[in-house]
Amino acid sequence: MAPYFSLANAGRFLNERLGEKDEVVYEGALHQGSSLVFYLNRKFFLLNRPADDDSIVGSVSERASC
Numbered sequence: 001m002a003p004y005f006s007l008a009n010a011g012r013f014l015n016e017r018l019g020e021k022d023e024v025v026y027e028g029a030l031h032q033g034s035s036l037v038f039y040l041n042r043k044f045f046l047l048n049r050p051a052d053d054d055s056i057v058g059s060v061s062e063r064a065s066c
Contacts, residue, residue, distance in 0.1 A: 011039025018042070 014024060024044035026033045036044055 005035075006039075007033060007035045008039045011036055011041075015039075015041050 018024070024036075024040060024042065025047050026036060026044050027047045029050050030046060033046075
């Protein structure tokens with residue numbers, strides 16, 4: 001089931017091909033791409049993440065629940 005729930009293969013693919021100055025952009029919520037944190041050997045940018053993404057400190061839903 002791992003290939004359906006993990007971005008391990010994508011992380012390995014990118015690690016082999018990215019240069020030192022290349023950057024990775026992930027579009028979506030962090031909780032859907034969280035495995036990139038483990039498998040990608042670099043930081044990456046989040047694009048169009050939902051404002052209520054509770055996997056990010058300071059998100060709208062987290063502030064609303066305080």
